[in-house]
Amino acid sequence: GAASQQDIEAGGGRERFPAQPLPNLAIEAKANQPLAALANFLDEFSGRVLFTAESAGRREVLLELLERLKLRPKTVDSWPDFVAGKDRLAITIAPLDEGLLLDDPALALVAESPLFGQRVMQRRRREKRADANNDAVIKNLTELREGAPVVHIDHGVGRYLGLATLEIDNQAAEFLTLEYAEGAKLYVPVANLHLIARYTGSDDALAPLHRLGSETWQKAKRKAAEQVRDVAAELLDIYARRAAREGYAFADPKADYATFSAGFPFEETPDQQTTIEAVREDMLAAKPMDRLVCGDVGFGKTEVAMRAAFIAVHGGKQVAILVPTTLLAQQHYNSFRDRFADWPVTVEVMSRFKSAKEVNAAVADLAEGKIDIVIGTHKLLQDDVKIKNLGLVIIDEEHRFGVRQKEQLKALRSEVDILTLTATPIPRTLNMAVSGMRDLSIIATPPARRLSVRTFVMEQNKSTVKEALLRELLRGGQVYYLHNDVKTIEKCAADLAELVPEARIGIGHGQMRERELEQVMSDFYHKRFNVLIASTIIETGIDVPSANTIIIERADKFGLAQLHQLRGRVGRSHHQAYAYLLTPPRQQITPDAEKRLEAIANTQDLGAGFVLATNDLEIRGAGELLGDGQSGQIQAVGFTLYMEMLERAVKAIRKGEQPNLDQPLGGGPEINLRLPALIPEDYLPDVHARLILYKRIASATDEDGLKDLQVEMIDRFGLLPEPTKNLVRLTLLKLQAEQLGIKKVDGGPQGGRLEFAADTPVDPLALIKLIQGQPNRYKFEGATLFKFMVPMERPEERFNTLEALFERLTPKTA
Structure with a gap:
């Protein structure tokens, strides 16, 4: 776009067109309305126009936006196809950053980026942020196996049984099946997946199983809510003290x-x-x-x-x-x-x-x-x-x-x-x-040439220990041998000396005098001996690059963070390092210890500390944020829900409001338009991937987030089938309805009704004007029910009617 003479491949031969950059439509747009600027440009420009989008997903989004201007460009595969064709408007996929204007023939190339100014850049930044959120969502659902405990915000803890397709009003819809006490089943529509969270906070086997309709869950939620208020208030007190005290702004050196x-x-x-x-x-x-x-x-x-x-x-x-x-x-x-x-x-x-x-x-x-x-x-x-x-x-x-x-x-x-x-x-x-x-x-990025530590969890026996020691000593390396009992550490050294006579052994533990311990560590660092038998004093010890094997006795006795730290003593150079976690026979290990060992063995990747900490969060409970208690009310309602309640309480107290934790968490409006809204199995056969996408769609917080998700789905799985397009549009309607304080939307071929909440921001005058202007179309039924009689046979008409109605009800900002 920057060159004044541009060679452009057209059809079979090469032609030279005098080209000039297209003016940036977003900059020319008043009040940042790129579509209005585009409409003006198309009114003035009589030639043919080709729109370009970065990917198939972005193309579909661009087509939807152009539809608002009643523009329907033809999809073409390439620039030569466009030049050879006759259509005035066309669209293709091309990763262009600049537009282009040609005088003869009169052609314009409108790239997506300049059309929306910085939109695409912001989207990329937002995607980065969204990735973090998506990770949280995926973390939340990845281990959702059948039988896993899940929390429904309104009904409590049940067990997940899988996805089921049911017919409601002659329309197929997908539901999450949950089982509660006494075999009761609850079917949760996929549009309400944001009400579901994995139960984390303790062992799955210890997770409660609530009875549908009983008071137990409401009581647990109330108790957690009370504690959340106290925690939030104390937190904000610390926060407020920090915010009130001007921190010291260091000068930039x-x-x-x-x-x-x-x-x-x-x-x-x-x-x-x-x-x-x-x-x-x-x-x-x-x-x-x-x-x-x-x-x-x-x-x-x-x-x-x-x-x-x-x-x-x-x-x-x-x-x-x-x-x-x-x-x-x-x-x-x-x-x-x-x-x-x-x-x-x-x-x-x-x-x-x-x-x-x-x-x-x-x-x-x-x-x-x-x-x-x-x-x-x-x-x-x-x-x-x-x-x-x-x-x-x-x-x-x-x-x-x-x-x-x-x-x-x-x-x-x-x-x-x-x-x-x-x-x-x-x-x-x-x-x-x-x-x-x-x-x-x-x-999380390891330094160059760093290898992850190979970790083995095994029952302790002499041949394993001998093999591990000899493997390291024969390549000229050094070994940490962790024996965490000072009383028997001398005997352990004698046994090892007998087992591997070629080993030069040193002993270090916390009960030695400082000078003595310092000397032992210094000797080990300078390779005066090659096996150090030590207590956990080495956990945050010195770096010894040539020590690349660690053997940990009774690994089942250590916490996850400690095991990770100890394993981190080796593998600090570019040599392959080994960690042997030795345990007594399986039947002597507690279930929690088994989980810890499994977690450490499964996270051998470099940068696994964060993953392990999140695992730890689940194995032993999240720990109260303040004070000494380690599990508190978190066990009763599960970590995810507790954190959500806390987040809401902190936000409310920050605004100076009383946190209302009794109102349903993120329930959102109920919408039924009697049309199929799901991700069909033949579009995405993997149940797990569908579940994650349902959760992400239900958890979207704005139109941009939904658009980005739509782009990602098209780019990953192909063009969206009609039921999936319906699902995305329904979610968008839900977000708009929530903004307008609408609790329920019901729609069908002959019209529908809206149910308003008591605190709706909709101006009553706007509703009265609608009723007065078209009394045959609109009327009130009772104080909160608003009825509209509009023929809406096709799904498209239902969406268009409701979108136009919501637009009219949206309070105009000054």
Whole structure:
């Protein structure tokens, strides 16, 4: 479009047409009405016009929009087909960003992008956001096997039995079949799938089974609603304190920051770069930062922390880095000192490896502001430690701190910037991030050349242990052997020495003196021995690139986050690493432990920490957001519903309203137009894929979201059959009806009726005008029922009539 002379392939030969770019119709459009601008252009332009869309799905959407202008372009396969044809208007698929105008012959090429200005770009951005939502929807439904517990917002917890096609009013419709206590069945129309959620929060076998029509469910919902109100109020109190206190907006250290960033010896992964940018923006803003960075072991979270620390120190503030173990404090101290070596920054560590005299000197220097970055364990939270000008707190592996320490951190939250780093966020932390109370960044892209750790879950026996040890030692590597019982650790070392005489064995555990432990770790790092038998002290230990096998005894005794952390001790270089999770015989393992081991074995991919945390959320319950209780009312109603109620309560309290949790959650209007609205089996045979699409259609929140979904379906499965088009249009009508406060829409060949809610925003005068203007067509029946007598034989007529009626009832904004 940019060239003045454009070679365009036409028919068989090549012709030269003098071409000029088409003016941007969206820019010319008044009040951003591209269709109006297009209509004006077509009135003035007498030549032939070819519209182009990015894909088959976008083409169908464009055709629907042009239909509003009563334009029906012919579909052609290519530019030569258009040039050779005679039709004035045509449409084809071509990924063009620019339009084109030709004088002789008079032809115009109207590309979709310029027609809608930035619409396509925004759509791409929105798709990214939608992907996150879709993941949540899919997470919600993926494991929906027959017999799985599901929650219906109005009827409680039942069991899913599959999809069934039933005939209602002589029209086929698809329903979700749920079974309740005493064999009662409930058929849920696919249009109401947003009322259904998977029951998560505890073991499927322990999920309740409610009786239809009983009070049990309503009571459970009421109790959960009361707790949700309290939680929401407390949350908002923390939020309000943070919002009311002006956070410190750090100055942007432009050139120095660029120099510091250039000192990073690796290439940032895309996720890491995005996270670094997000943290930087948070720190430069005047609101206190509270961001959770979730990234697998060795995925570059420390660099994110270093850049944040650089901004804080550059801005004249002090940084406190809280770590759970002395070993990790030491490792961070070494890393930070190396990274800041070229800058006038004082880095200090406070841990058990320091003498009392050294610690006291550090405390005094902190109070005077002489130390820029201090790294320490929970010693830093003691009352006698005063930090003169604290600007940033970085918390590594928050789940390792106790509740009391977390309460102290919570008090800090409203005052300073907080950055939390974790490989597997614990359910409560994840819960807070998922419910939007804290900002969440996920680093899921592994560094280049990194291999995932191969994980084996097996019963413990000598031959397995011997084979695993020898495989690593013969390739010159080192092994972590985890034995978490200090009393028998010496015996374990003797047994291993007998089993594999060539192994050089060292022992490390938390009850050793600091200096001794430090020496053991240093010796292992420098390869003075090649097998380290240790307790869980190594969980957040030092990086040993040549240690690429870990053997964990009694793996069934560990939590999911802990197993993931321990497995992360190996595989930190480009060598293939192995993790052996040894267990007693199957019958001695609890069902929960079995689930944890299955979860860890199934998530061997790099970046699995987030998935594991979400699994953990389901295995042991979500954990109350505040306070010490770990499961609360969440068990009664299921995690998904609880989170939805909480989200609504937080929104309401934020607006200064009382949260009304008694009104149905997202029930939406009921619409029956007596026409088939489903995804036919011959269009999409996979029941599971249909279920997910039904859920996504039912959960769409606006017209753009529905259009994008329609585009995706056409591009994936082909042109939509009539019943599916009906389903999409019905959902759109439902969204419009909801905006107008209409509870029920009933329509058939001879007309229909609308039932209004008491708080409808529709202007009564608009209704009176309709009735006065056409008394034979419109009338009221009672206070809330509005009847219309319009012949609507064909489905198309029903949709058009209702869309036009809703348009007339929509209050005009000034």
